[in-house]
Amino acid sequence: MRQRLLAAFRESVLFRVGLYLVVPGSILLIWAIANLNRDPNGGVGAIANNLLFSIPLLGAILCLAAGLPLCLFALLTAAFRKR
DSSP: OHHHHHHHHHHOHHHHHHHHHHHHHHHHHHHHHHTGGGOSSOSHHHHHHOHHHHHHHHHHHHHHHHHHHHHHHHHHHHHSOOO
16 A cells, blocks of 8 residues: 555656756755855845845745645645545
8 A cells, every 4th residue: 555655656747846846946945045154244135135145045935835735735646546
């Protein structure tokens, strides 16, 4: 039963699309956090004005907000699929 559930989950198109969004979103989030301390002025206003931080962070938020629900929905549909 458990192996069938994992196989159905891995074969799901929703899971693959979600994974294609989650992986780049995670990479962008790590890159944006790594570039956070590179601004010499510092402060919250510098974070808002720093495009090197805000554009990757926005991309990461969008990718993760779209990809994580798709992966969760794929898991739920695989769990309730009857074979």
